[in-house]
Amino acid sequence: MEKKLYIVRCGEVALKGMNKPYFERILLERVRKAIECYEDAEARWIDGLMFVRVPADIPEDDVIGRCVRVFGVASVSPAIEAPKDINEIGRLAAEYMMQLIEEEGVRTFKVKGKRADKSFAVQSPEIGKQVGAIILKTCKVLSVNVHEPDVLLTVDVRREGAYIFRDKIKGFGGLPLGTNGRGMILMSGGIDSPVAAFMMAKRGMSIEAVHFHSYPYTSQRAQKKVEDLVKVLAGYMGTIRMHVVNLLPIQEQIVQNCPEDETTLLVRRFMMRIAEEIAVRNHNMMLITGEDLGQVASQTAEALVVTDSVVKMPVMRPLIAMDKVDIMDKAREIGTYDISIQPYEDCCTVFLPKHPVTKPKLERIEKSESALDVQALVDAAVAAEEIIEIRP
Ligand code: ATP
Ligand code: MG
DSSP states (O other), X not given: OOEEEEEEEESGGXXXXXXXXXXXXXXXXXXXXXXXXXXXXXXXXXXXXXXXXXXXXXXXXXXXXXXXXXXXXEEEEEEEEEOSOHHHHXXXXXXXXXXXXXXXXXXXXXXXXXXXXTTSSSOHXXXXXXXXXXHHHHOTTOEEOSSSOSEEEEEEEOSSXXXXXXXXXXXXXXXXXXXXXXXXXXXXXXXXHHHHHHHHHHTTOEXXXXXXXXXXXXXXXXXXXXXXXXXXXXXXXXXXXXXXXXXXXXXXXXXXXXXXXXXHHHHHHHHHHHHHHHHHHTTOOEEEOOOOTTSSGGGSHHHHHHHHTTOOSOXXXXXXXXXXXXXXXXXXXXXXXXXXXXXXXXXGGTTOOSSOOSSOOHHHHHHHHTTSOHHHHHHXXXXXXXXXXXXX
């Protein structure tokens, strides 16, 4: 079977100094994993670019979709391979333009020449001119437009061959998954936490999740929504393990024994404790939340201090300084938004106080909490956890 070439460019990985081979190796593994569903697909590095070859009958969109979802990939271009002969390059470029005229009604173009291989006799500007001339001769309906061409064709002459490509489809950038530790995301069904998980994973962090529910006050459908969200994330990160914990026994204790206006905060402190316990047991080094400064009562600066003070583990809040509209845009971009806005209840909305404290004092909260057997409640919740593996 004939193969089609895709050129994959890495972003920040290229800037790594001594560690570059390590990052390149992991990125290669990740791309290979992303295309392993195709029989006979291959990927390898050649002089700073990754060359991916898959059977030619596989739709371009499918291959590109898989490659751009790999963190560390800056862009992808479907490319045509040519021998290092300017006439042959011109012939193949013209053949490609003919195809674009038929399929897309292209009328104007520009060729940009690049010569990484300095031993190639024709210099960069001249490559553009000569290939452009051959295209004009072959494709009578086309004309050159240097400012706003319908198609900008790049001809890249490198050591091992020449490559003709048109688009650069942008990836998410970042660093390859698994190059930056392991974190536990507190995953609700809202808009924020999936985006927070995505952002940390994009920086190379492997992700595990914990979700709290208050069944039967929250429904099974609400949990299914969270699973659907994690499934979208798994499309970027591979299978994700999610710990599911029932918070209801703790919530009931809080409601019975503590001041009503502190309920949300006290519940959040338990979430953090339980998440940390599960994180430690599963070798995660950080907690991640979708909190955003000032978004709701439990996310004021004072409230964050109070929630943080129960854990030793660093708590990452990648959205902390973002505006909600920007978080929503990001959610749309990564494909979680439509699921997040489905109207299902969250355990935080069960027993919601009428007037939650917005400027809590740590001493007061600790005093309220002393009415509870904190450790026993945490232990019982952790012991009753369920674990599910969510595949892409
Ligand atoms: P989100 O949109 O992520 O639900 P939110 O704006 O609704 O966030 P909160 O409900 O206060 O804010 O939750 C803040 C953070 O606490 C969430 O981003 C998430 O990390 C964590 N969290 C909230 N509810 C749950 C839950 N049921 N299970 C696990 N983590 C949760
Ligand atoms: Mg929420």
